[in-house]
Amino acid sequence: MLVKIRQVWFFVALVVLNCLPEPVCQAAEADPTLQVLHWWTSPRERKAASLLANRLMDEGVAWKDVGVPGGAGIGAGKVLKSRVLASDAPEVTQIIGASIRDWADLGFLLELDKVANANKWKTAFFPTIQTLIQYRHHVVAAPLGIHRINTLFYNRKLFSSLKLAAPESWNDLVNVAAKLKTAGIKPLAQSSEPWQVATLFENLILAENGPDFHREVFSRQNPQAVLERRFLVALERLRLMKSWMIQAIDERPWPDVVRQFANREAAMMIMGDWAKAELNETDYETDLEFSCATMPGTGRFHLYSVDTFSMFTKDYAHVAAQEKLARLIGTSQMQNEYNAAKGSVSVRQDADPNKMDSCARASWSDFAQGAAMQAPSLAHRMATDESSRDAIIAVIHRFFIDDALSPAETQKRLAALFRTLNMNIRK
Structure with missing residues (x-):
């Protein structure tokens, strides 16, 4: 039987802490060094992290890097749990999406209301971002940037030589793939890692069906939705x-997939816009060798993931340093520098799109349209809690790997899974 993640976290909390530390027992401010746990380990991700670390040092706080390899933060999540169990939680950790609420529910996360109020985060950040970083009306995370998951990368020069236009619909995509195969070119660079398969699949759900259906499936987990024909078509x-x-x-790890695309082993790649940053690290530059478009069929929809940092309370000895980092993250300058390096876009509503490349400008502008055009990513923990996410991805991945498994059987498996998840919620 599936066990909801909140029950697991509650057990962890009881093991680690007989009671949570009270603010009145705050220790004196320790040496201004912050351990920062994250999963930014590719070359361009490290560059973005270094920008933050250097700016933090200018504030008089040292950044002790704890980077854990692994796509989608799977490895970092395991390290964080083990460190919490050992009463050795880092002062700062990359926690995203629904996981923020789960950790905050246990009282582990420092409330950043003072920083948020002083720096007017409520008006500076997009409404979706404000909702994401709050728990019970308290700000418990600092948002770094917004990634667009429904990004199609294509080889600009190759498309031009074959007189191909960027596909805008599913039929366009099928026709482009057929012409590429006829020319002896592999159409798509893609890994069968579970989270990468799930990323591709949720793009297909969003395409033609829109954000409402995406939320109905992955956020609301409606059993009837997965039994519909449009899910079968996906x-x-x-x-x-x-x-x-x-x-x-x-x-393959995602940086290897990016290298396949950069090495011209395939003409297209569907991946989050962090791939753009890795491509720009080489001579494969935006608007020269490659271009970005939205996943065919998704138009101006925005399938999003948001990078966020949360501060662990521990003994309250690092509050001043943690608040410095949170304040720094939200500034316009840091948002511009970090997101330009990371491939993401600013969480601020007053960002200047004219200073962004074409991919970033489209991403930021489309996100700014509001929640009706946005869809929270399943693969990147935006749509649901971690245990539900893992269970859904496992079913999708099994279908992808096993050609003998029919779409109809997979629909039935997911409908049964959703009914179980809904029963656990009611309990």
Whole structure:
């Protein structure tokens, strides 16, 4: 039987803490050094982290880096849990999406209301961001940037030589893939890592069906939604796209997939815009060698993930340093510098799109349209809690790997899973 993550966290809290430290027992301010746990380990991600670390040092606080490799933060999540169990939680950790609420529910996260109020975060940040970083009317996370997950990268020069336009619809994409295959070119760089398969699949759900259906499936987990024909069509399309891939069952880390695309082993790649930063690290530059578009069928929809840092309370000895980092993260200058390096876009409503490249400008402008055009990513913990996310991804990944498994059977498996998850919530 599936166990809800809140029950697991509650057990962890009881093991680690017989009672939580009270603010009245705050220790004296310790040496101004912050351990920062994150999963930014690719070359461009490290560059973005270094920018933050250097600016923090200018504030008189040292950044002790604890980078844990692993796409989608899977490895970092395991390290964080083990360190909490050992009563050795880092002062700062990258926690995103629904996980923020789960940790805050246990009282582990420092409230950043003073920083948020002093720096007018309520008016500076997009409404979706404000909601994400709050728990019970308290700010418990500092937002770094917004990633667009429904990004299609394509080889600009190759498309031009074959007289191909960027595909805007599913039929366009099918036709482009067929012409590329006829020319002896693999259409798609893609890994079969579970989270990467889930990323591709939720793009297909968003395409043609829109944000409402995406939320109905992955956030509300409606059993009837996955039994609809449009969900079956998305599964059939996923299986077709498998035939476009270089090695369909090859579980490559995402930086390797980016390198395949950069090495011109495939003409297209569907991935979050962090890939743009890695491509720009080489001579494969935006608007020269490659271009960005939205996943065909998603138009101006924005499938998003948001990078956030939360501060662990521990003994309250690092509050001043933690608040300095939180304040720094929210500033216009830091937002501009960090997101330009990371490939993401600013969480601030007053950012200047004219200072962004074409990919970033489209991402920021589309996100600014508001919640009706936004869809929270399943693969990147925006849509649901971690245990539900993992269970959903497992079913989708099994369908992707096993060609003998029919779309209809997969629909039934997911509907049964959603009914179980809904029963656990009611309990």
